[in-house]
Amino acid sequence: MRIRMKLALASAVALIGAALPGTASAATVDSAPGAWEPAPQEAFELPAGARCEFAVRVEPIVDEVRKLTLATYPDGSPKRELYTGALIDRVTNLETGATSTADASGTSLVVYGTDGSMTWYVTGPVLLGFRENGGSLPKGLWIVDGQFVVRFDPSLAKTITMLHGTTHNVCTDVD
Template sequence: MVSLWSGSYAILMAMRRLMVVLFAAVVAVVVAPAPARAATGGGWVPAPSAPVDVPAGVLCDFPMHSEPLVDEVRTRVLATHPDGSPKRQAFVGDLVVRVTNTATGAYVDVNASGSGLVVVQPGGTPTRNSTWYAVGPAGFGFREGGGDHPRGMWVFDGVYTVAFDANSYKRVTIYHGSERNICTEL
């Protein structure tokens, strides 16, 4: 005999699996045509990442430098707000970043080659009043009190969202996947 609890749990898990599959399918449909379209233009433009230096205590206990080793990220604006600012924007492409503890010279190379769809609210930016729907690895810095994760340089992988409020406070929801804090590796 199946209890009401185990039956409800099975339904809940089946619904969760369905949501993960549907979410991944939506993101894949939005970004999958990118390589074919990129070769002919198709509105895709480079979105290079700049090197970044972060003082000790901001993300990690030590000073940190990050620099792209491979940067083939492209972006395409899919819809705009009436003022012309991006409303929905897709990101695709390979990105490998070397993160270095500049106090010791130790470093780790981070794959951040996930694909994402960023939905920006009116008056927002990609890091304010926006939500990132992502599949695959990407990195996000968390300052003290800056989100639902402790201070650090976090890499999320799998199927997840990162929602930014008006003050750039981040809330992460991982539907399926993993997370790691690069600060603990250096």
């Protein structure tokens, strides 16, 4: 299993490296099925107990994320997309006003299943919310950093398989 994980992650990292501007030839980027386009994150609020024990707001203060569609299904829906770019979120405890910033500027190759599942092959930090019994981490807003794979089942429960990296619950920063 570990060898398959390393091979899958190495393949994803190689694909990411080949598709990133400045790391690939112009011909490689131009021959992709789509073009880079902005992929902005919307601000959102969650009630107390949903991810943190208190109501929380997450809003981007730097959002330069863009995506490249690498492949689509026959109906035009995405099959594989690449996401990259700077993303810094402000996390606010809506009960106390305490704030913290979270760097979620990772690069992800996202593979979409036809059943609503997704698999992310990630290098760098991303911010992931976990509900109670919603995956492989406890309830919280987690910065997961390193090289890892996140599998989302159709209900969006998440299972993280770390190659190497760290996890940090941002809820503790604004508690």
